[in-house]
Amino acid sequence: MKKIVFPVLIIIAVLGGCAKHPPSPPGEEKDYFETAWVDPQIVISDSLFTLIRASRIDSFPVDTPVVESITIPSVSFEVVRADCPVVVNILDEKSAGVVWPLLVKYLEPGFYRLTLDFSRIDFRTLPPGYYVLKVVNCDIPQMKLFRRE
Numbered sequence: 001m002k003k004i005v006f007p008v009l010i011i012i013a014v015l016g017g018c019a020k021h022p023p024s025p026p027g028e029e030k031d032y033f034e035t036a037w038v039d040p041q042i043v044i045s046d047s048l049f050t051l052i053r054a055s056r057i058d059s060f061p062v063d064t065p066v067v068e069s070i071t072i073p074s075v076s077f078e079v080v081r082a083d084c085p086v087v088v089n090i091l092d093e094k095s096a097g098v099v100w101p102l103l104v105k106y107l108e109p110g111f112y113r114l115t116l117d118f119s120r121i122d123f124r125t126l127p128p129g130y131y132v133l134k135v136v137n138c139d140i141p142q143m144k145l146f147r148r149e
Helices: 002-017
Strands: 032-038 041-045 049-054 056-062 074-079 085-092 098-106 110-116 129-137 140-148
Touching (some): 074 140, 110 129
Antiparallel strands (some): 049 110
């Protein structure tokens, strides 16, 4: 009997530990963090976009949550292997078709952020609307929705 009770108690303890915990009570402090790029360097800067790289990123606490703007077209991604090309495209949000190819390049491992510069893109080329900035490296996609006003 004792041989059966002990394994049953272990199973109950494990399953009970995986149960959903009640939500935090109102007014309880939340922890918010912002990303910090350690020694960032500009890799590419041209009339359409800027690409920065850091060998590592960190975070630091902030009082309020950091909300990314949908009108600032930027995407962050990590390159783990240098033997796969990084492919960056602007996609139409509705059809997911490529509107504008931006970059195909082999990059060194590290953390990257690509930011578009709308000031040099005319409205005929990229009319107002919703778009997706998509990065693919080693078949791993990273996407960010943005709005052109």
